[in-house]
Each structure stands twice: as C-alpha cells, then as structure tokens.
Amino acid sequence: MRVVVQRVSEASVIIQNEEVASIGNGLLVLLGVVNEDSAEDIDWLCKKIVNLRIFPDEKGVMNTSILDADGDIIVVSQFTLHASTKKGNRxxxxxxxxxxxxIPLYEKFVERLNADIDKPIQTGEFGADMKVHLVNDGPVTIIIDSKNRE
Incomplete structure (x- = not known):
C-alpha cells in the first residue's frame, strides 16, 4: 500500500462537476493498493499518517500531527501510484x-483512519474520473509505502 500525503490549507474533489469532498486545513491522502496488501498494511499506514509530525507548532516548527492540528482528511484512490516506468514511455x-x-481495502483504510482521528474522513469515489484541487501548504508532500517499513 502506498500513499502520498500532502499537507493542505484547502482541498476538494469534484466528480462530474459536483463537489463531493472539501476540507480546509488538513491532509490530502492519495492511496494506491496492490494485491499483496492486507489489514496489517492498513493498520501500519493509518498509525503512521495520524502521527506524522508535519504541522507547525507554536514556534513554527513541523512538530505536531493531524490530531494536534485538529485538521481534516480527504482520501482519494489512485492506482497510478503503482505505475511502473521501467520499459518505454507508457x-x-x-x-x-x-x-x-x-475497493474493500480502500474502504477498510478509510474506516480505520476515521476511527483513528475520530472525525469523518471525506473521500473521492473509487474508479471515478475526479478533479482534485488542493493548495499544498508548505509545500509538504510525504510518500509512504507500507512495504518499506524496515
């Protein structure tokens, strides 16, 4: 399981000209799943995401988590995170x-993340053609792969 975590001052998801998700301060999480992923990957990643100290503290140092910042989260499925570009240009x-x-792993990921931050997680729609708008704050962008734990 691979995620791209972006600290945002605002983000939204639009599907067929309708806004389906919108947040202010928080995280936009792009999620890619492979066949070998499991509940263990979900647990590890969710714990890592909610505890990432990438929000500024009172001194302006990146030292607080999404929990401390009381921010919101949007999760968007993105199979292209597992693209292989070794051969050719396609x-x-x-x-x-x-x-x-x-889909079941994506849904479990959202459920677990929701339980971890104890507030509603907003999402895109799995497999839909989505327009994702964001203002990356910092910019702060972190890539995490559950297969690279050690």
Missing part, C-alpha cells in the same frame, strides 16, 4: 490491485 499499472481487491 506506464504499466499491472501491480495495481483490481477493484475486487482494492
């Missing part, structure tokens, strides 16, 4: 999990 997405595997 990325291969063969490593990305198919919907029958990815």
């Amino acid at each position: 990325p291969s997405y063969i490593k990305a999990a198919k919907p029958d595997i990815a």
Whole structure:
C-alpha cells in the first residue's frame, strides 16, 4: 500500500462537476493498493499518517500531527501510484490491485483512519474520473509505502 500525503490549507474533489469532498486545513491522502496488501498494511499506514509530525507548532516548527492540528482528511484512490516506468514511455499499472481487491481495502483504510482521528474522513469515489484541487501548504508532500517499513 502506498500513499502520498500532502499537507493542505484547502482541498476538494469534484466528480462530474459536483463537489463531493472539501476540507480546509488538513491532509490530502492519495492511496494506491496492490494485491499483496492486507489489514496489517492498513493498520501500519493509518498509525503512521495520524502521527506524522508535519504541522507547525507554536514556534513554527513541523512538530505536531493531524490530531494536534485538529485538521481534516480527504482520501482519494489512485492506482497510478503503482505505475511502473521501467520499459518505454507508457506506464504499466499491472501491480495495481483490481477493484475486487482494492475497493474493500480502500474502504477498510478509510474506516480505520476515521476511527483513528475520530472525525469523518471525506473521500473521492473509487474508479471515478475526479478533479482534485488542493493548495499544498508548505509545500509538504510525504510518500509512504507500507512495504518499506524496515
């Protein structure tokens, strides 16, 4: 499981000209799933995300988490995070999990993250053509792969 975590001052998701998610201060999390991912990956990643100290403290130092900042989160599925670009110029997405595997893991990820921050997580729509708007604050962008834990 791979995520791109972006600290944002605002973010939104639009599907077919309708805004389906919108937050102010918080995190935009892009999530990619592979066939080998499991509940263990979800648990590890969610714990890592909610405890990342990437928000400024009273001295302006990145030393507080999303929990401390009382921010919101949008999670967007993004199979292209597992693109392989080794051969040629057209990325291969063969490593990305198919919907029958990815959707349940995506939903469990959102449920777990929601439980961890104890506030509603907003989402895009799995497999939809989404327009994601964001103002990256900092900019702060962190890439985390659950297969690189050690």
